[in-house]
Amino acid sequence: MDVNTSKVDPKLLELLVCPLTKTTLNYDSQANELISKKASLAYPIRDGIPIMLISEARKLEV
Incomplete structure:
Protein backbone atom coordinates (compact mmCIF):
# COMPACT_ATOMS: atom_id res chain seq x y z
CA MET A 1 0.00 0.00 0.00
CA ASP A 2 1.28 3.45 -0.88
CA VAL A 3 2.22 5.54 2.18
CA ASN A 4 0.52 8.63 0.69
CA THR A 5 -2.81 6.85 0.25
CA SER A 6 -5.29 8.05 2.86
CA LYS A 7 -8.10 5.55 2.74
CA VAL A 8 -10.57 5.52 5.57
CA ASP A 9 -12.38 2.40 6.69
CA PRO A 10 -15.94 2.59 5.29
CA LYS A 11 -17.33 1.18 8.55
CA LEU A 12 -15.70 4.03 10.45
CA LEU A 13 -17.31 6.54 8.09
CA GLU A 14 -20.72 5.07 8.88
CA LEU A 15 -20.19 5.74 12.59
CA LEU A 16 -18.80 9.27 12.42
CA VAL A 17 -21.02 12.31 12.76
CA CYS A 18 -20.31 16.02 12.75
CA SER A 40 -20.90 23.92 6.19
CA LEU A 41 -17.63 22.42 7.38
CA ALA A 42 -15.11 20.05 5.84
CA TYR A 43 -13.09 17.89 8.23
CA PRO A 44 -9.69 16.82 6.90
CA ILE A 45 -8.44 13.26 6.74
CA ARG A 46 -4.71 12.97 7.45
CA ASP A 47 -2.83 9.70 7.04
CA GLY A 48 -6.16 7.89 6.93
CA VAL A 62 -22.28 28.58 0.81
Whole structure:
Protein backbone atom coordinates (compact mmCIF):
# COMPACT_ATOMS: atom_id res chain seq x y z
CA MET A 1 0.00 0.00 0.00
CA ASP A 2 1.28 3.45 -0.88
CA VAL A 3 2.22 5.54 2.18
CA ASN A 4 0.52 8.63 0.69
CA THR A 5 -2.81 6.85 0.25
CA SER A 6 -5.29 8.05 2.86
CA LYS A 7 -8.10 5.55 2.74
CA VAL A 8 -10.57 5.52 5.57
CA ASP A 9 -12.38 2.40 6.69
CA PRO A 10 -15.94 2.59 5.29
CA LYS A 11 -17.33 1.18 8.55
CA LEU A 12 -15.70 4.03 10.45
CA LEU A 13 -17.31 6.54 8.09
CA GLU A 14 -20.72 5.07 8.88
CA LEU A 15 -20.19 5.74 12.59
CA LEU A 16 -18.80 9.27 12.42
CA VAL A 17 -21.02 12.31 12.76
CA CYS A 18 -20.31 16.02 12.75
CA PRO A 19 -19.19 17.02 16.26
CA LEU A 20 -21.05 20.33 15.92
CA THR A 21 -24.43 19.23 14.50
CA LYS A 22 -24.38 15.46 15.19
CA THR A 23 -25.51 14.88 11.59
CA THR A 24 -24.08 12.41 9.09
CA LEU A 25 -21.05 13.25 6.99
CA ASN A 26 -20.34 12.80 3.29
CA TYR A 27 -16.94 11.59 2.14
CA ASP A 28 -15.25 13.69 -0.56
CA SER A 29 -12.57 11.40 -1.97
CA GLN A 30 -11.05 14.06 -4.24
CA ALA A 31 -10.46 16.53 -1.40
CA ASN A 32 -9.98 13.71 1.16
CA GLU A 33 -12.42 15.36 3.56
CA LEU A 34 -15.58 14.58 5.45
CA ILE A 35 -18.28 17.10 4.64
CA SER A 36 -20.96 18.32 7.03
CA LYS A 37 -23.54 20.05 4.85
CA LYS A 38 -25.55 21.29 7.83
CA ALA A 39 -22.54 22.93 9.50
CA SER A 40 -20.90 23.92 6.19
CA LEU A 41 -17.63 22.42 7.38
CA ALA A 42 -15.11 20.05 5.84
CA TYR A 43 -13.09 17.89 8.23
CA PRO A 44 -9.69 16.82 6.90
CA ILE A 45 -8.44 13.26 6.74
CA ARG A 46 -4.71 12.97 7.45
CA ASP A 47 -2.83 9.70 7.04
CA GLY A 48 -6.16 7.89 6.93
CA ILE A 49 -7.37 9.43 10.20
CA PRO A 50 -10.37 11.79 10.21
CA ILE A 51 -9.58 14.93 12.21
CA MET A 52 -12.92 15.60 13.88
CA LEU A 53 -12.03 18.89 15.55
CA ILE A 54 -14.12 21.94 14.73
CA SER A 55 -10.97 24.07 15.00
CA GLU A 56 -9.33 21.98 12.24
CA ALA A 57 -12.34 22.04 9.90
CA ARG A 58 -12.43 24.14 6.77
CA LYS A 59 -15.41 26.45 6.32
CA LEU A 60 -17.31 25.68 3.11
CA GLU A 61 -18.49 28.43 0.83
CA VAL A 62 -22.28 28.58 0.81
